[in-house]
Amino acid sequence: MEFWFGKIFWAIFAPSHLAVLLLIAFGFLDFPGWMRSFFISFAAFFLWMMMIFPLGDWALLPLEQCEENVQLPLTVDGILVLGGILDEEPSVTSGDAQFNSAADRFIGMLRLMKNYPQAAVVYSGGSSSVKFPDFHEADAIQRVMDSIGIDSGRVIFENRARNTMENVERTQALFSAKPGQNWLVVTSAYHLPRALSLFRAVGQKTHTSFYPYATDFKSPQRFRPEFTFDLPNNLAKLDMAAKEYVALVFNRLVGRSHEFMPCGMKEERL
Structure with missing residues (x-):
């Protein structure tokens, strides 16, 4: 059951999917004018930001460097x-x-x-x-x-x-x-x-x-404040990172893990 829930949830709430769904929903459905304008503008701005900036790399970097210093x-x-x-x-x-x-x-x-x-x-x-x-x-x-x-x-x-x-x-x-x-x-x-x-x-x-x-490793392992103009790659990486952050929070909330981010943890025998 959980496997199927995860598939359905992510088919809707992956950042790239959600942006497109917002554009479709508020572009064609009958919503108040101000609400339609706001959400269409928000989704369009998100896609524009993803086209220009490597937000996916920035989101992946903390995940990929989390365990880099563990001996x-x-x-x-x-x-x-x-x-x-x-x-x-x-x-x-x-x-x-x-x-x-x-x-x-x-x-x-x-x-x-x-x-x-x-x-x-x-x-x-x-x-x-x-x-x-x-x-x-x-x-x-x-x-x-x-x-x-x-x-x-x-x-x-x-x-x-x-x-x-x-x-x-x-x-x-x-x-x-x-x-x-x-x-x-x-x-x-x-x-x-x-x-x-x-x-x-x-x-x-x-x-x-x-x-x-x-x-x-998916990111260049350094912060890059630069323009990329690579929308497909940026979106794919942001989806990848978002899934990990959501799963980390979920696992912590339901008690499957004892820490949100186990960065640099040194194992201690109990």
């Missing part, structure tokens, strides 16, 4: 890679895995597997698609590894998680098997605050510590 542990017991690196429809229709802009998570996994040969490795990813619910990303990644000669036998593939909370729920038995372990969470840099806040809240129960491994 990794000397001993790594497990590597947990979060899915979301394949374009589902092209992967299904072509019959072959089609990577998206988050593919650096896969590269990060391979790098960490080499650096920590004794660590357990878990890849968690099902289908986040409403159109292709039977697609299992983890299975597709396993086939990719086998096809290029990488030993997939070392990796535990969890193929049902549809979102970040389900990543936590469906891997909990694996990272909680031995209390007191250190695990690396591999995901996109902007997604790390949300993922870590959820994993750490659950990990406290088993004294499991989670550390960030950031991949595929």
